[in-house]
Amino acid sequence: MVRQLIHDRWKVVILDNLSTGNRRLAQGCELVxxxxxxxxxxxxxxxxHSIAAVMHFAAFSQVGASVVxxxxxxxxxxxxxxxLLDxxxxxxxxxxxxxxxAAVYGEPEFTPITEVHPCQPTSPYGNTKMAVERMLADCAAAYGLKYAALRYFNAAGADDSAQIGEMHDPETHLIPIVLKVALGQIRNIQVFGTDYPTKDGTCIRDYVHVNDLAQAHLLxxxxLFDGASSAVYNLGSSNGYTVKEVIQKTEQVTGRKIPVVEAPRGREIPLY
Structure with a gap:
């Protein structure tokens, strides 16, 4: 996001406690x-600073950890x-x-999920995001706040420069883990659940590239600057892929065999 803002000639100030961030990646702007x-x-x-707008990316985002x-x-x-809002x-x-x-929706009542889908979060993580969205609506009514709440599905990918990408420790996201197996850094990939009502029994996720997410924030x-009303938008690709499809595509692209270990549902930490 910062790279795209700088590219568009915005002056950027980052506020980050670096609990999951990396200082060396904050280039071309002020880091506080x-x-x-x-x-x-x-x-x-x-x-x-003469601040025109704020973009908020500062949430903890692991569903399982939020339950604990x-x-x-x-x-x-x-x-x-x-x-911050005060x-x-x-x-x-x-x-x-x-x-x-998209965790604000909870268990899907219909698909594809649209912005009018009922919001019934099933985790503390989803509840906190829903609470902020409601707070933003109240602030808009009371103070004239103009906001956009962007509901991600599954963020994935790395910048085309290959200089920045997913850097989680421990790594819990599917695509980086599969690539680590292809690189020989991990012995196998665990697939949690093969009894989903899908074409191959594994769960489906809608993956959206991080650069597309950044572009959506700019848009x-x-x-809002052009006078649009505050609104909520889903950010996804509108195409779902199963876990097995992601693994098979990785094998095709890398030319490496990806060993798979099947495990029961419920042991994974689902992420959004």
Whole structure:
């Protein structure tokens, strides 16, 4: 996102506590290390900089971890966003792009899932994102906040430069794990569940490339600047692929055999 903003000649200030970030990747902009919940830090940032808009990517995002430690998720994802929005409103910064999630929908009642699908999250992670979306709507009504909430499906991929990409520790995302197997860094890929009602029994995900996500943020921001109303948008490719299809495509592209170990459902940590 920062690279695309800089390419479009925006001046960017990053606020990141680096709990999952990497300092060396913040190039071409100012990096401020700290938390969104630090009201004094935020006050200084909004006083020192002429900020036009805020993009929020600062949530914890592992569904399984949110079930184990929900208070950590409510503190980081919700409470600290309250502090951010309070500072924005006081400084009259009223454009906000929110990285939301398809997890707000819960179990699908129909597919493809559209923005009018009922929102019934099934995890603390999804609940925190839904709570922020509701807060944004209330702030829009009360303070004139203009926002776009972008509900991702499964973010994936790396920049074409090959200089930045997925860097999780531990790695839990399917595509990087499959590629690590192809590279010989991991012995096999575990497939959790082969009894789904799909063409090959494995679950289906809609993968959307990170650069497409960044472009969507730019489009949403420009739309708000041009006078568009606040809105919620799904971000996906509209095409689903099973786990086995991802593995087979990786074998085809890399020319390497990907050993598979089948395991029961329920042991995986689903991510959005």
């Amino acid at each position: 290390e700290g938390n969104l919940g630090d009201c004094h830090l935020l006050e200084n940032l909004f006083t020192e 430690n929900p208070l950590q998720y409510y503190q980081n994802n919700l409470a600290e966003t309250v502090t 500072t924005m409103v006081r400084h009259e910064v009223l454009y906000f792009i929110f990285s939301s999630t 949403a921001l420009q739309a």
